[in-house]
Amino acid sequence: MKKKNKIRIDMKKNREKPPRKTDFTRGFKQEDATLHDLSKQEMVRARGDISRKRTVLVDIPGSGESLAAQPAPPADANFLWGKVLQVSGLNHLVHGENNRIYRCTVRKLIKSLATAERNVIATGDRVRFSPEADGAVNAANPGETDGALNYTQGVILSIEPRHGVLTRISKGKEHVLVANVDQAVFVISLKEPELKPHLVDRFLGGAWEGNLRPVLCFNKSDLVDTAHYQPLVGLYSQLGIPAFFTSTVDEGGLDTLKEMLTGRQSVICGQSGVGKSSMLNGIQPGLGLKVGTVSEVNQKGKHTTTSARLLPLEFGGWVIDTPGIRQFELASHDTARVAGYFPEFRSLVYLCAFPDCSHTHERGCAIQRQVLRRQVSWKRYESYLGMIQKEAPPWEKGRR
Secondary structure, three states: OOOEEEEEEEEEOOOOOOOOOOOOOOOOOOOOOOHHHHHHHOOOOOOOOEEEEEEEEEEOOOOOOOOOOOOOOOOOOOOEEEEEEEEEOOEEEEEEOOOOEEEEEEOHHHHOEOOOEOOOOOEOOEEEEEEOOOOOOOOOOOOOOOOOOOOEEEEEEEEOOOOOOEEEEEOOEEEEEEOOOOEEEEEEEOOOOOOOHHHHHHHHHHHHHOOOEEEEEEEOHHHOOHHHHHHHHHHHHHOOOOEEEOOOOOOOOHHHHHHHHOOOEEEEEEOOOOOHHHHHHHHOHHHOOOOOOEOOOOOOEOOOOOOOEEEEOOOOOEEEEOOOOOOOOOOOOOHHHHHOOOHHHHOOHHHOOOOOOOOOOOOOOHHHHHHHOOOOOHHHHHHHHHHOOOOOOHHHOOOO
16 A cells, blocks of 8 residues: 655635725724724735645655646545546546546546646546446547537546646646647648748657657648658658658558557647648548638638547557647746757757856857857757747847
8 A cells, every 4th residue: 555645735715806895995094993893894814826725645656747736535435547538618528447438527626726737637637537327328439529429427536647748838827738648749731831840849849848759740742842841851850850741632651650650649739720630530531530621811720629639549549639739839948948859959058168058149159159050950940049039149130
């Protein structure tokens, strides 16, 4: 039996502002105020959003992202283990260990945890949940959320520690797109919408940040002359990142993609309209995922996939199909950490004149020296500057 350890965790207040009279200070008169009147009218509460704490028992070994200190479920609870297939509003589809699918809500105590994340639960999370009385149907397609389907109900009690996460910053908070995956397959359109190399580099940074193996899939190769894009694909391949062309029209590269997905827990990520769902339908037609078109006006795709969905693959493994992403901001802007997301920088940082070099303006910076010598791609270096939110050096301003 694992040892338990008592710790104190922060909980959110029930209300952000305490109930009080807004004109208390203005109406206060020193000549007629008394202590007993003051105590009846005014309540003193802690400042800030966090003013509650609770003592909980947690397992000593191991820890997960920001959910390691969550309250443990009741010891006598009737629970099952499961994997979150889809998060949609207040409902979460969970694939139980008994091979049934449950539509679960979240235990109120978990919702009140003090966390910097936008959502407490993410697709791919391994959870412990309590099923309600066995109802009826459960052999539905896990990718569907049709209201006509009658799922057995349940309540999520706790979340297991995570590994392999893909996150981004959204509205000032960390947004965990998926959890517990091995690799991230980034689908990049060569045309319709147009290729954005800086976004590709941000995707790669997000994969390194979450300890994921990145894979680059340059889609819609049937619309362009791939010879013009060979140097770009070759650049990433030389850095040890699997990169290849694909097309759902002539099915080029789909066999390579299928081989990459076999036996792995993967996430498919990219902009709207790049062809993520079409590619998954191409390697496994039975999925029947909806596909859309790209606007001719702004070259942006429409959101046909509205939430991340975990889908089983008949040839082995799981894949999570995610909604289209138009902006991807990394959770960290630390220069030392972001520089590590660029494989070609890693052997150069030790040659810089200063140990805390930001690689933006310092003299004796080995990375800037290699950029000037064209040994390091300027576009990649420009992506690094964008990730740390710094301006380009004076000697390169205006260059594109």
